[in-house]
Amino acid sequence: MNRKNKYQILAVDDSLEMLELLRRNLKSCGYNIITVSSVIDATKVLESTEIDLVITDLQMPQINGIELIKHLKENYKNTGILVITGYPSIKNAVETVKLGAYDYLIKSFTRDELINAVEKSLLTVENQKEKEEENHYQIQIDGIIGNSKAMQAIFKDLLKASRIKTTILLNGETGTGKELVARAIHYNSKESTAPFIPVNCGGIPEALLESELFGYLKGAFTGATETRGGFFQAADGGSIFLDEIHNTSMSMQAKLLRVLQEKEINMIGSNHAQKINVRVIAAANVDLFQLVKKKLFREDLYYRLNIIPISIPPLRERDGDINILIRYFSLKYAKENGLKNPRFTDRVLQILNNYDWPGNVRELENIVHRLVVMSDGSKIDVPDLPVMMRHSIQSHNNLNKSLKEVETEHIQMILAYVGGNKTKASEILGIDRKTLRERLKTIENSLNLIQE
Known part of the structure; x- marks a missing residue:
């Protein structure tokens, strides 16, 4: 497919002969081109069609090309502008460039000069769009993007939470970016150089979850051929992210409560507690308080986790x-x-x-x-x-x-x-x-x- 086919060009000139010349030359190169003979008609096309480049004459009856250029820069900032005129002057050239025109052609131009000017202008359009796209995403924190009031409030909350090393509970629907928020909290904290360990509690079988979290000693159970630390030891000094914590059993919830209260863990097979220094960030995609009411989640653990709650809005509310x-x-x-x-x-x-x-x-x-x-x-x-x-x-x-x-x-x-x-x-x-x-x-x- 000819890449030029993707570009939509609008030519504006009160001379039908010039419009036909532009249409024939650009069409032969594979460009899509619309021609109109007045600024009023041009504005109608712009309202209904996405235009990449406008080629406009300056001297036209009723409304001139200068007014069209001003209109384009105010309303269509990513549309390129190429000026052609039969009345060349340095003053006009300087004025059009200041207003935002990319190039300036005198109406005795050759076919090659026209094609080169169009290609150059479209390249400038592409570069400008890419630069704007890249700069646009400064509205983010560690990969979390959003300019809505809801997300700006989240940015403020997570930055405040990152300054305090305490337990945080993230709540939000599936796919809202809870792990991204947890990472942002960790990497904006004083412990940012320490480990961040994410754990999907719902993705690990209950029988394995305890050994994965707390580790085990050699010989503690069949298959324990060596001593191995768990996720809490790996996160020591940093943060552990317990996603889908609502999927843990009552028994596991009791063990997690002890970790939060005593700041220590017991490896499977050991009678000696190990002190740990870990920030716990938990997350759920259901209302934990409703589970507490139904006796499906420990109330004491809920209040231990809910010291700093952050609710992440669904996309439909952003x-x-x-x-x-x-x-x-x-x-x-x-x-x-x-x-x-x-x-x-x-x-x-x-x-x-x-x-x-x-x-x-x-x-x-x-x-x-x-x-x-x-x-x-x-x-x-x-x-x-x-x-x-x-x-x-x-x-x-x-x-x-x-x-x-x-x-x-x-x-x-x-x-x-x-x-x-x-x-x-x-x-x-x-x-x-x-x-x-x-x-x-x-x-x-x-x-x-x-x-x-």
């Missing part, structure tokens, strides 16, 4: 962050794979902004990753979206559905999309297989209740 994240992930995966960063059409951005994102940021990242590597390198449009997402958009107008109903429909659509493959479904949803099994069991129970 107003304005979706487009920022889309640009960030798109640029990231385009660079990683040596691809040109594709343009997301306004319709696609609208669809992605209206989507419910039950898998939150992780789901968004997975979808953007797939769109970037599977695109032809020019633009992402509605047909490029996953089938299940397009189907979801069609049914999105029903605003009477509960979040639970939307989540159930989404999980069922994903499973249908991947032919029932739970591993692939888990990856798209941004959850582990265990969490998916639990959600499916809940859905199955709900359906059985309806049938009864």
Whole structure:
């Protein structure tokens, strides 16, 4: 595919002969070009079409090219400007460059001069966009990106929490970035050079969790052929992140409570306690207090963990962050794979902004990753979206559905999309297989209740 096909050029001149000359020369090079004979018509095109470069005459009746350049710089800062004129003057040249024109051509230019000026201007557009994209992501802390009020509040909370070496409880839906927040707390603390050890409590079988956390002595049980330290010893002096802590048993909760109270651990097979100096950051994607009420989580452990609580908002509550994240992930995966960063059409951005994102940021990242590597390198449009997402958009107008109903429909659509493959479904949803099994069991129970 000719890469020039991805560029949309708008030519503005009151001379029909000049417009035809521009159209013929640029079309023959593979560019897409729209021609109009007035500034008023140009503004209408700009409102409905994404334009990469405007080629404009200066002297035109009613509204001149200078006014169009001003309009472009105020409203379309990433659109390039190439000026052509039959009345050359140093004053005009200086004025147009100051206003933001990339280049200046006199109306006796050759075909080669035109093509070179267009290529140079488009290269400047690309470089400017990439520089802006990279600078845009200063709105982040250690990889957590967001400009919404909700995320700015999180940034403040985590920076405050990092200054105090005490237990922290993170709460948020699956895929909201709890581990990123935990890492940011650790790496902004005085202990940033010490270890940060993440542990997924829900991903380790109960029978192995104690030995993984606290370690064991040689001969402590069958298979213990050597003494081995656990995650707490590895994190000594730093931080340990206990994700999905709600999946631990009552017995394990009692052991963790002792660690927090006494600041010591017992290796399996040892009668001697070891003192440790570890900041515990725990996380849950359910309301722990509700589990306490149901006697499914220890109340004393809950209060020990909940000294500094931080609630991470779901993506649907982060107003304005979706487009920022889309640009960030798109640029990231385009660079990683040596691809040109594709343009997301306004319709696609609208669809992605209206989507419910039950898998939150992780789901968004997975979808953007797939769109970037599977695109032809020019633009992402509605047909490029996953089938299940397009189907979801069609049914999105029903605003009477509960979040639970939307989540159930989404999980069922994903499973249908991947032919029932739970591993692939888990990856798209941004959850582990265990969490998916639990959600499916809940859905199955709900359906059985309806049938009864």
